[in-house]
Amino acid sequence: MEDNTMNKLLDLLRQNARLSNAELAAMLGSTEAEVAAQIKQLEDDGILMGYTAIINEETVDETRVTAIIDIKVAPMKGKGFDDLAHTIMEYDEVDTVFLLSGAHDLSVTVTGTSLRKVAQFVSERLSTLDGVISTATHFILKRYKEKNHVFSEDTTDERSLVSP
Amino acid sequence: MIDYEKIIPDKVKNIQPSGIRKFFDIAQQVEGVISLSVGEPDFKTPWAVRKEAIRILEKGKTAYTANSGLAELRSAISDYLRDTIHTEYDPNSEIIVTVGGSEAIDMALRALVSAGDEVLVPEPSFVCYSPIVSMCGGIPVPIVTKREDNFRLTAEALKEKITPKTKALVLPFPNNPTGAVMRREHLEAIAEVLKGTDIMVLSDEIYSEMTYNGAKHVSFAELPDMRERTIVINGFSKSFAMTGWRLGFAAGPRPVMKQMLKLHQYCIMSSPTVSQYAAIVAMRSCRDEVDKMVEEYDMRRRLLVKGFNDMGLDCFEPEGAFYVFPCIKSTGMTSAEFCERLIYDKKVAVVPGNAFGESGEGFVRVSYAYSVQHLTTALGRIREFLEDIKK
Numbered sequence: 256m257e258d259n260t261m262n263k264l265l266d267l268l269r270q271n272a273r274l275s276n277a278e279l280a281a282m283l284g285s286t287e288a289e290v291a292a293q294i295k296q297l298e299d300d301g302i303l304m305g306y307t308a309i310i311n312e313e314t315v316d317e318t319r320v321t322a323i324i325d326i327k328v329a330p331m332k333g334k335g336f337d338d339l340a341h342t343i344m345e346y347d348e349v350d351t352v353f354l355l356s357g358a359h360d361l362s363v364t365v366t367g368t369s370l371r372k373v374a375q376f377v378s379e380r381l382s383t384l385d386g387v388i389s390t391a392t393h394f395i396l397k398r399y400k401e402k403n404h405v406f407s408e409d410t411t412d413e414r415s416l417v418s419p
Numbered sequence: 420m421i422d423y424e425k426i427i428p429d430k431v432k433n434i435q436p437s438g439i440r441k442f443f444d445i446a447q448q449v450e451g452v453i454s455l456s457v458g459e460p461d462f463k464t465p466w467a468v469r470k471e472a473i474r475i476l477e478k479g480k481t482a483y484t485a486n487s488g489l490a491e492l493r494s495a496i497s498d499y500l501r502d503t504i505h506t507e508y509d510p511n512s513e514i515i516v517t518v519g520g521s522e523a524i525d526m527a528l529r530a531l532v533s534a535g536d537e538v539l540v541p542e543p544s545f546v547c548y549s550p551i552v553s554m555c556g557g558i559p560v561p562i563v564t565k566r567e568d569n570f571r572l573t574a575e576a577l578k579e580k581i582t583p584k585t586k587a588l589v590l591p592f593p594n595n596p597t598g599a600v601m602r603r604e605h606l607e608a609i610a611e612v613l614k615g616t617d618i619m620v621l622s623d624e625i626y627s628e629m630t631y632n633g634a635k636h637v638s639f640a641e642l643p644d645m646r647e648r649t650i651v652i653n654g655f656s657k658s659f660a661m662t663g664w665r666l667g668f669a670a671g672p673r674p675v676m677k678q679m680l681k682l683h684q685y686c687i688m689s690s691p692t693v694s695q696y697a698a699i700v701a702m703r704s705c706r707d708e709v710d711k712m713v714e715e716y717d718m719r720r721r722l723l724v725k726g727f728n729d730m731g732l733d734c735f736e737p738e739g740a741f742y743v744f745p746c747i748k749s750t751g752m753t754s755a756e757f758c759e760r761l762i763y764d765k766k767v768a769v770v771p772g773n774a775f776g777e778s779g780e781g782f783v784r785v786s787y788a789y790s791v792q793h794l795t796t797a798l799g800r801i802r803e804f805l806e807d808i809k810k
Contacts (some may be wrong), residue, residue: 267718271792277793281725282718309441416768417443417456419595 256293260285264293265303270403272306309404312366320370321350321395324377326361329386336360339386348376372393427524434550438774445759446768453797454789458595460741461659461788462712464697465705468531468659472697480696484689487617487680488516488668492695495702496668503627504638506646508670515680516690516698520625520654520667522683525551525578527621527650527669528587532557536586541572542590543744544778545623557586563778566746567760569735570599574608581612587619590639593626596775597744598720598737600630603637610642619675620649625667626740627657628709631717634738647672650679657741658709660699664694716741719787719794726798727785730805741788744772748781750808758783764807765800 256264260283267279274282297303312319326343330336336354343363344352353362364379367373370387374392382390398406446452463469488494493510500508508514517523532538532563534556540548542561549559562569564578572590574659590609592601601609613620620639627636640649654667669679720737727734727745734745747757762768772779787794 263714263718267791272797274791277504278722278791281722282791284721412454412461414457414459414461415443416446416454417439417770418458419437419439 256285256289261293261297264290265297268303268306269307296312296395300394309402311406313398318369319366319408322371322373323365323393323395324363324381325358325393326363326367326381327390328360328388329388332361339384342384343381346376346380347374371372425639430553430556434553437544437546438459439770442758442768442770442774444788446738446762449762449766452762452768453793453800455632455695455787455794456768456770457786457788459662459788460657460712461790462660463464464660464664465708465751468661468697468701468704469804471700472693473697475693481692484516484695486684486689487514488690489695489699492516492699492702495699496670496718499702500651500670504624504651505642506638506641506651506670508651509673512673513676514668514670515676515683516695517654517667517669517683518687518690519656519665520623520652521547522687522690523549523650523652523667523669524548524621524623525653525788526679526686527652528552528557528673529555529682530675531587531619531621533586535584537582537584538586539577539580539588541589541594542591543570543594543596543772543779544589544775545595546775547760548589548591548621553705558584560585561776561778563776564597564599565692566735566777568735569738570594570597570744571601571605572609573605574612577609581616581618583762584617585618587621588613589621589623591623592737593624593629593636593737595740596742596770596772596779596782598740598742600634600636600738601640602634606637610639611647613648614644618648621652622649624651624653625746626657627653627742629713629716630739631713631720632736632738636739650675655698655701659698659705661694661698661701664697665691665705666694666698689810716787719791722791722794723785723787723798726794730798730802732805741786743785743787744782745785746782750805752808753782760808761801761804765804767800767804 263283276287276290280287328336328339331393340352348365348367349363350366351364355362365373365376377390377392493514496514497508497510500506528551532552532555536557537560538552538557539560539562541564552559560580562576564572595780622639624638630636638651640646640651650669650671655661723743724734724736732745732747734743737743754773758769758771771786772782772784
């Protein structure tokens with residue numbers, strides 16, 4: 256599959272990973288077999304890492320809470336940030352770990368069943384790690400837009416049902 | 420007591436209410452309908468354009484503009500036409516900014532049609548041409564376009580309908596409802612027939628940006644020697660998703676545009692000011708957003724064409740606009756029956772083809788101005804509908 260088409264394929268999957276191979280093939284002007292082969296290739300190459308659903312979590316469980324934690328790190332001799340990042344990654348409560356430029360070093364998101372659980376995790380597990388100088392915890396109060404999906408906006412179609 | 424029957428002129432009474440209107444009234448009665456029957460984009464007007472409008476309103480620019488439109492906008496339109504259809508139009512005397520392509524069509528026909536003149540209208544096509552021609556006292560003459568010609572106007576069909584009374588030919592391509600496109604060779608065949616005649620051409624190019632399969636839009640006006648007889652109509656509604664802004668334009672030879680401007684001055688004075696300012700931004704800096712929209716439409720188009728053909732409804736591959744026009748004759752129902760049953764049984768609304776002319780009977784118009792999600796759901800329900808009626 257040529258690059259242009261492959262990029263469009265990735266774009267379509269970014270928006271909706273549940274499109275069938277037949278639907279993808281139709282939209283890209285390709286064949287089901289080619290699409291299946293390309294997807295397998297992308298999976299094998301580690302480019303397509305997974306497929307997940309975007310869920311409006313607060314509507315499922317009201318008390319569930321996510322926090323974005325900025326961590327200042329003293330990088331260990333000869334090891335940089337990787338070791339610490341790997342250690343933090345191991346925890347199930349941790350959804351994302353990024354190394355950032357700027358005032359803080361690592362940015363971590365943590366999800367827990369309650370505010371207290373998340374605060375506990377940060378104070379008992381994260382702050383105490385070797386190399387962590389300080390943490391700054393920010394709880395998400397309201398989500399507006401995530402992964403290009405808009406939360407709770409009125410998305411009704413305002414157009415007339417039928418127009419010429 | 421006023422007797423309105425006596426007061427209202429026959430020529431007004433005799434205009435048929437549009438078949439689309441009728442179908443709309445039916446659709447309104449059903450709850451939870453998945454519509455596939457709109458004729459406008461699902462995209463919002465590009466944010467940069469909306470911001471410009473807000474800025475203009477904040478500055479209080481709410482007075483009339485020059486009759487023919489803001490000079491800067493006419494200049495942008497002139498550049499656009501040079502760019503896209505490789506034809507020069509003087510912004511000062513050959514371009515008018517109108518209230519949508521609709522007003523441009525109205526002004527053009529009123530400037531050209533005398534009582535008794537015949538105007539050739541390919542069908543199926545958009546519903547406005549014939550009523551306007553009738554209101555001018557003219558005679559609309561339908562020319563049938565056929566599935567086997569991919570709904571293109573052929574030279575043969577045209578020749579058959581030309582009479583000494585023929586004043587003008589309407590060329591509505593890319594076409595609503597069929598999605599048909601006239602490529603250069605097809606337009607050349609038409610030019611061959613019209614050469615040496617006095618027949619004018621009204622080229623309604625409102626869907627010019629929506630072309631696929633490498634079929635870049637060619638205007639009749641750009642063919643050798645055809646500029647002098649062609650009024651080019653286009654606008655912002657479909658390309659820039661600005662339907663509600665009511666803005667379009669007409670471009671053509673000076674002597675005709677002069678007359679159209681007169682009518683425009685008396686009837687409209689000037690087109691909406693805020694829309695005009697916003698349109699300048701659209702034309703000068705939002706062309707890649709248009710490209711993105713068209714790419715998106717293209718994918719949906721392919722999805723629908725395949726979907727309908729897979730279900731056993733022959734659907735030719737349209738090269739323009741945002742409609743597919745599948746044939747439903749294999750179900751044994753008329754277009755009206757098919758659409759009514761589909762809406763009552765499966766709550767999916769598609770427009771009966773004969774709302775666009777008798778030659779649309781046996782077809783339905785399906786719009787793909789919707790998200791992929793919406794389209795796949797609707798296709799699924801239509802599939803179920805077809806299985807149900809087989810039983």
